[in-house]
Amino acid sequence: METILIVDDDEFVIEYHTHMLSSQYQIEVAQDGEAALKLVDSRPPSLILMDIQMPRMNGYEAAYKIRLAGHTMPILFFSNLNSLEERLKAYDAGGNDFIAKPVDEQELHIKVSALLKSHQARAAKPDDADDVAVKALSALSSLGIVMGFYRDSFHCHELEHLAQSVFSVTRGFGLKCSLIVRSHNTSPCFFDDGVVKNIDAALLESLHGASRIMAFGKHRAAFNWRRASLLVKNMPEDPEMAGTMRDYLAYVMDGMEQCINRVLLEQQLRQTIRQFKTQNTNIKNGIVGLIDDLETQLESLFCTLSIDNELSEEAEQQLLTMILAARASADTKLQSGKEVERQLTQLITLLDDRAASTNSADIELF
Structure with missing residues (x-):
């Protein structure tokens, strides 16, 4: 069974992490960096789970000395690393990864497993x-x-x-x-x-x-x-x-x-075209709706007019002519909108076809 060394000065944290990991790994414990160095030299673990803030010797110093001694096992820091300086310290010390506090059990198991597998693969096939x-x-x-x-x-x-x-x-x-x-x-x-x-x-x-x-x-x-x-x-x-x-x-x-x-740029262009198509469709639907509403209202008006209020045949014909002219004008605009939409659709298709063709065809540089 692989061994994990937990290094932390907080007994509750040690117990918490031991509970998470003990079902799959053998657990060793050190309560500060100096104790961790002695334990690593005598019984090297498969992985080290290292706190950063500890008395006498912090996690960075301990990790650096472990690497200086030639040990290559993964070191997983657990801390909230907020500044660039702190993250660079973690790398300079030889850390492989970190996990934020409070530690999530599922994330911890995934990271531990991944680090162990990666280390085993490197050991089997060195790659200086x-x-x-x-x-x-x-x-x-x-x-x-x-x-x-x-x-x-x-x-x-x-x-x-x-x-x-x-x-x-x-x-x-x-x-x-x-x-x-x-x-x-x-x-x-x-x-x-x-x-x-x-x-x-x-x-x-x-x-x-x-x-x-x-x-x-x-x-x-x-x-x-x-x-x-x-x-x-x-x-x-x-x-x-x-x-x-x-x-x-x-x-x-x-x-x-x-x-x-x-x-x-391609992604933004596609998004802009799709948004324009949607707006164009909404405008066309709005024009159709307005004309339909106008016709309905006029028909209702004709039906409710009394004999005394009836329009002359000539006035009624003029009004109908105006309505028909308005519909014809709206139809013309709708046809223009359809043409714009057709061109936009062709542009999207052209972009998609270009992406597909470049993914399937080789481009010779020389």
């Missing part, structure tokens, strides 16, 4: 960042990977599709990444392994307006463009390789920025 980078950057295929992204970006008409195209590039370079896209009303986050990571999402959300390229910790970097931020968690240590990797990723970010603008 520098070794992977050497293979990627020493081959001419590196440029092909970037060019492949530019080709694929022409096919992207949804932000989810674009994110996966970016991850196909980063995976080609052996990088582990998370991505945020800033659209008109929302800022969705995407993760290359499909597992939601609060620590990544919180950090990405706080990067808006930060430096264009930021390096922090031993292996981490963030690329911040207006519409997107990319978090890379295993940049190569070698300065020359890291510089080359930054250049390639900057090219990708430039292409992604243009693609996001195009996708958002």
Whole structure:
């Protein structure tokens, strides 16, 4: 049975988390960072669930020393990390993820399971960042990977599709990444392994307006463009390789920025056209309703007129002529509205067909 080390100075919190996890995992307990270090050295757990605010040695310092000692087990912080500084500390200390207080039991089990599976997969197939980078950057295929992204970006008409195209590039370079896209009303986050990571999402959300390229910790970097931020968690240590990797990723970010603008423009155009179609339909229905109401009211008026109040035949004919002329004019306007609606429908179809055709056909760059 896998072992989870719970590190916290609050006995109630320890008991609460033990109750959540003890049915599936063996539980070890440490009440501060120093005790956790001794326990990890003597009996390394499968995963560490670490509080941040503790006496004598806080969670950041404890995690850093655990990593310095060479231990690679996942570290899951639990805290409310609100500032960019705190999130960077969590990464610099070697944390893998965090879960907000109060901890939800279902979320805790999902995160623990995902971190353990990811760690086991890495242990079975080591992927040293520098070794992977050497293979990627020493081959001419590196440029092909970037060019492949530019080709694929022409096919992207949804932000989810674009994110996966970016991850196909980063995976080609052996990088582990998370991505945020800033659209008109929302800022969705995407993760290359499909597992939601609060620590990544919180950090990405706080990067808006930060430096264009930021390096922090031993292996981490963030690329911040207006519409997107990319978090890379295993940049190569070698300065020359890291510089080359930054250049390639900057090219990708430039292409992604243009693609996001195009996708958002297409989405806004579709929405505007549909809104205009709805308004046009409402106007047409309103005209028809007004004419029908006018005819009904006039017929009712003719029926209620007394003999003394009857219109002359000539006046009645003139009135009917006016009504018919008004209907003819309304019909003309309705036909114009139908033509506008037909053209708008064709435009929507053209946009949809363009999206479908670019998704199914390859675009040759050379």
